[in-house]
Amino acid sequence: MLLSQTVIANALLSSMPRSDYVNSMVHLELVNLEFGDILYEVGDTIKYVYFPNDSLVSLLTLVDSHHALEVGMVGSEGLVGVAIALGVKQSTVRAMVQGAGSAMRMKTAHFRAQLKQSASLQKSVNLYTHVLMAQIAQTAACNRFHQVESRLARWLLMTRDRVGMNQFHLTQDFLSDMLGVRRVGVTKAARALKDRNLIDYSRGNIDILDGKGLEAAACSCYKLSNHTLPTRRS
Amino acid sequence: MLLSQTVIANALLSSMPRSDYVNSMVHLELVNLEFGDILYEVGDTIKYVYFPNDSLVSLLTLVDSHHALEVGMVGSEGLVGVAIALGVKQSTVRAMVQGAGSAMRMKTAHFRAQLKQSASLQKSVNLYTHVLMAQIAQTAACNRFHQVESRLARWLLMTRDRVGMNQFHLTQDFLSDMLGVRRVGVTKAARALKDRNLIDYSRGNIDILDGKGLEAAACSCYKLSNHTLPTRRS
DNA sequence: GCCGCTCTGTACGGTGTCGTACATACACCC
DNA sequence: GGGTGTATGTACGACACCGTACAGAGCGGC
Numbered sequence: 143m144l145l146s147q148t149v150i151a152n153a154l155l156s157s158m159p160r161s162d163y164v165n166s167m168v169h170l171e172l173v174n175l176e177f178g179d180i181l182y183e184v185g186d187t188i189k190y191v192y193f194p195n196d197s198l199v200s201l202l203t204l205v206d207s208h209h210a211l212e213v214g215m216v217g218s219e220g221l222v223g224v225a226i227a228l229g230v231k232q233s234t235v236r237a238m239v240q241g242a243g244s245a246m247r248m249k250t251a252h253f254r255a256q257l258k259q260s261a262s263l264q265k266s267v268n269l270y271t272h273v274l275m276a277q278i279a280q281t282a283a284c285n286r287f288h289q290v291e292s293r294l295a296r297w298l299l300m301t302r303d304r305v306g307m308n309q310f311h312l313t314q315d316f317l318s319d320m321l322g323v324r325r326v327g328v329t330k331a332a333r334a335l336k337d338r339n340l341i342d343y344s345r346g347n348i349d350i351l352d353g354k355g356l357e358a359a360a361c362s363c364y365k366l367s368n369h370t371l372p373t374r375r376s
Numbered sequence: 377m378l379l380s381q382t383v384i385a386n387a388l389l390s391s392m393p394r395s396d397y398v399n400s401m402v403h404l405e406l407v408n409l410e411f412g413d414i415l416y417e418v419g420d421t422i423k424y425v426y427f428p429n430d431s432l433v434s435l436l437t438l439v440d441s442h443h444a445l446e447v448g449m450v451g452s453e454g455l456v457g458v459a460i461a462l463g464v465k466q467s468t469v470r471a472m473v474q475g476a477g478s479a480m481r482m483k484t485a486h487f488r489a490q491l492k493q494s495a496s497l498q499k500s501v502n503l504y505t506h507v508l509m510a511q512i513a514q515t516a517a518c519n520r521f522h523q524v525e526s527r528l529a530r531w532l533l534m535t536r537d538r539v540g541m542n543q544f545h546l547t548q549d550f551l552s553d554m555l556g557v558r559r560v561g562v563t564k565a566a567r568a569l570k571d572r573n574l575i576d577y578s579r580g581n582i583d584i585l586d587g588k589g590l591e592a593a594a595c596s597c598y599k600l601s602n603h604t605l606p607t608r609r610s
Numbered sequence: 611g612c613c614g615c616t617c618t619g620t621a622c623g624g625t626g627t628c629g630t631a632c633a634t635a636c637a638c639c640c
Numbered sequence: 641g642g643g644t645g646t647a648t649g650t651a652c653g654a655c656a657c658c659g660t661a662c663a664g665a666g667c668g669g670c
Binding site: 201203204205209213224227229234235272274275279280281284285288322 | 435438440443445448459461462463464468469499503505506508509510512513514515516518519520521522556596597
Binding site for chain 4: 611612613614615616617618619620621622623624625626627628629630631632633634635636637638639640
């Protein structure tokens with residue numbers, strides 16, 4: 143079977159005891175997520191839950207149909223579709239692929255069944271739900287009090303921590319929807335960070351040059367919302 | 377037993393089947409919550425979960441130790457301490473009594489036990505956790521995009537819906553911490569609503585004069601974050 | 611090599627909120 | 641009924657971000 147040869151980098155899956163995992167495995171399907179893919183739109187029925195390996199998914203809240211704002215970021219430490227574990231079938235957020243890569247997915251019905259069978263999975267999914275909730279709450283406050291430059295720095299660091307690399311591809315236009323500001327606002331903030339040699343970028347290719355420096359430029363929310371991240375970088 | 381004579385107005389408790397409820401009842405304790413009481417501080421170990429009857433509790437995120445922002449509001453439709461149901465012992469938010477009244481509380485350990493025994497309780501708590509999560513996400517976006525006056529209107533309506541009355545007592549100073557703005561900012565916004573005869577107030581006594589008008593003044597988030605509220609007012 | 615497209619940079623006036631300071635108004639108490 | 645404390649109102653300059661418009665810069669395709 144192909145799956146057994148695949149690297150399961152997702153923390154929730156790989157933390158399962160072997161016996162439970164074997165049961166789940168047959169329902170897991172390896173998929174490639176492309177940048178910009180919409181896994182769910184607001185109000186959509188959730189057909190699959192996704193366990194990112196090296197992909198990265200953004201959870202967005204939409205307001206007045208033209209403003210977007212990221213409230214959560216899901217990488218290999220979590221899963222997309224926690225609502226299912228809470229007994230809710232529809233998504234209240236847009237789930238969009240922010241970093242291309244692979245993920246394991248499972249049909250909603252199978253996921254529910256596995257949750258009942260595996261106390262271990264149940265536990266880790268619950269824990270992750272809490273982490274996500276805390277992240278959303280922290281982001282809410284961050285968006286209210288901190289300015290764009292700090293939030294951009296925080297966002298870049300969070301992305302780095304999840305993709306595990308100092309380079310990734312994201313345009314300023316995309317970032318403006320994540321941070322909920324104008325594209326021009328991102329340009330100014332990014333420019334300021336670039337001028338301080340903390341990052342470099344060109345046409346969407348972002349490179350973090352000075353991680354420590356960027357952490358200093360980021361707001362305190364970075365440390366707070368990441369202390370629960372299992373795959374923490376040094 | 378005193379409890380049997382008490383009106384259990386909490387939706388999560390009153391939705392339980394009688395057999396489950398009888399089991400839980402012995403672990404429930406009626407308490408009066410006073411305005412300003414702190415049920416948990418950030419980082420506190422959660423000793424009790426609270427099921428508000430006619431009281432109202434705010435969940436606050438703190439930033440940089442001097443800014444506060446409300447991310448969630450819990451009335452009789454929910455419970456305070458959802459983290460416990462997710463297997464987490466510490467609170468990541470401050471839970472503060474915003475509206476005095478009664479609540480039922482249960483020790484953490486008992487609550488965990490009841491969750492295991494009652495599938496019904498488990499289900500409704502899960503559902504509420506999701507509702508709260510959606511509310512937090514919506515609030516995050518609202519705080520980012522909408523201005524103080526609309527947010528104040530929304531906040532007053534949400535409070536009204538939970539306390540079930542058009543009058544309640546809250547100072548502008550208190551409101552400034554809820555909305556995450558200066559006290560002066562609240563004054564200006566409140567004044568604008570008062571001038572339009574939507575509300576009246578004096579020294580903390582707030583009176584909603586024109587509910588419909590206030591809804592019109594509120595941002596779209598009001599309808600969105602309330603469509604899941606069981607005890608919806610007409 | 612030129613065109614066209616996307617991405618990034620700059621400019622401009624407007625405005626919502628900030629931080630701070632001080633003035634007024636109401637309620638309660640001796 | 642005058643004093644005290646809390647609640648509310650007003651003022652003012654500063655500034656972060658807004659909406660919009662347009663100019664340059666990098667990259668791919670023909």
